[in-house]
Amino acid sequence: MERKLSYLIVDDDRSIVKLLSEVLTLQPYTFQVFSAFSAEEALSTLEKETVDILIVDILLPGMSGIDLVREAFRKHSDLSAIMVSGYADIEKVRQALKLGVYDYIIKPINIEEFLHTIGRLVEHIHLLDEKKLYVQTLESKVKEATDNLAHLFYEILSSTIYILEARDVNTLRHSQDVTWYGELLGKELGLSDTELEKLRIGGILHDIGKVGIKDEILFKPSKLTPEEYTIVKQHPLIGKKILYPIGQFDKDILDIVYSHHEYWDGNGYPEGKRGEAIPKLARIIAIADAYSAMVAERVYKKAKTPAEALSELKRCAGTQFDPDLVPLFCSMIEKNLFSSKGDL
Ligand SMILES: [Fe+2]
The missing domain is CATH 1.10.3210.10 (Hypothetical protein af1432)
Structure with a gap:
């Protein structure tokens, strides 16, 4: 079964945090929605909570959204991120995409477009989950087969000792x-x-x-x-x-x-x-x-x-x-x- 995901919305504009939070909470694939109003607060939430998707405004007071994403990716390798940006910040968006950010949305936020982007990312994460599970299953099957083979080999060799016993x-x-x-x-x-x-x-x-x-x-x-x-x-x-x-x-x-x-x-x-x-x-x-x-x-x-x-x-x-x-x-x-x- 596909797992539900947790989000962290980071924006100093409280009305945006509230809006996105409410929209996401209603989605069937949502487990939990956290919010933070600065990069520093977001990093401390990431230390305490399990978050799958970071939604970050590029312009934050103090540490920038880009630096937050860089730091968050360094510490949490399974994290995905979406940037929120104004038209004027397209160059910064490019930098963010280079860091591995999945996509971006432009302010003012169109909720339909936002949910569409989130929906694609959720699907992407579920596909990665499936791939991971497939690789794990495959690895454990290979290990099991190898162990069986090694065991069989020990058995055969141990029987070879009986050849010596016959002598x-x-x-x-x-x-x-x-x-x-x-x-x-x-x-x-x-x-x-x-x-x-x-x-x-x-x-x-x-x-x-x-x-x-x-x-x-x-x-x-x-x-x-x-x-x-x-x-x-x-x-x-x-x-x-x-x-x-x-x-x-x-x-x-x-x-x-x-x-x-x-x-x-x-x-x-x-x-x-x-x-x-x-x-x-x-x-x-x-x-x-x-x-x-x-x-x-x-x-x-x-x-x-x-x-x-x-x-x-x-x-x-x-x-x-x-x-x-x-x-x-x-x-x-x-x-x-x-x-x-x-x-x-
Ligand atoms: Fe010997």
């Missing part, structure tokens, strides 16, 4: 554990819901690049040769390549996948980034990843106890891991280990 059940369990620990640390840090969601997705997908590593290397029960280790170290880059083509894929999630093996001191891979140049979410997942890997049993290694894993994290704080995050993570795990729940 080795430990991978899936590991990804879930990393997500769990990463999210706990994220909450401890007071991250926003959006960042926590990114941590969850990044945690599940962090090793997605391992789909590109051969089984003989990935699941080798004995120590890797330097050449094999070089191949394993490609998994962050492969992961990034898998995710990268999807333009709207979130950069923070991409960072987790790409940078979760960077070391605080710059000795990690793939880029050797150091310190805070490593994205924060990737630094969180790096700790969660290491802890989860240490406390898990593998064919080629025994599980460390939580206490052993925590002391290893502490030993590597400032070299491998973010020295500010490690104490937080450790105290969080210790607290949970000795709590009645003991759910870690």
Whole structure:
């Protein structure tokens, strides 16, 4: 439904203000009519009230009608204006039109002509409203479609992790554990819901690049040769390549996948980034990843106890891991280990 509009009539001639006010109040598309007898008074009304259309006499005492319109447009971008002028002020009217004033009427005011001009402006505003609504609807539909697509994409990728599970059940369990620990640390840090969601997705997908590593290397029960280790170290880059083509894929999630093996001191891979140049979410997942890997049993290694894993994290704080995050993570795990729940 078309909205009703509010007016502000500004003229130092009180009889004109009264006349226009009465005429406008009777119109079906009018919501409210305000009046002011000077530019200063008009500006203070604009601060307090919602006005759609300004009807301004060009000649006002003090600040001129043109200056009023300029100031009003600067402060209220949705405002429309109509100038009222005598024949002698046509040059000023031209200036006003340049400022974006919709139209003007000449004194003495012919009411029929006035209402016709106002009617055209009201129609114009309603058309702009419709256009705005259309753009908003379109934007929200595009956003919804994009969100659905991104969600579908996450789902597909998360299922890809099952491909890894088919090769080795430990991978899936590991990804879930990393997500769990990463999210706990994220909450401890007071991250926003959006960042926590990114941590969850990044945690599940962090090793997605391992789909590109051969089984003989990935699941080798004995120590890797330097050449094999070089191949394993490609998994962050492969992961990034898998995710990268999807333009709207979130950069923070991409960072987790790409940078979760960077070391605080710059000795990690793939880029050797150091310190805070490593994205924060990737630094969180790096700790969660290491802890989860240490406390898990593998064919080629025994599980460390939580206490052993925590002391290893502490030993590597400032070299491998973010020295500010490690104490937080450790105290969080210790607290949970000795709590009645003991759910870690
Ligand atoms: Fe990894």
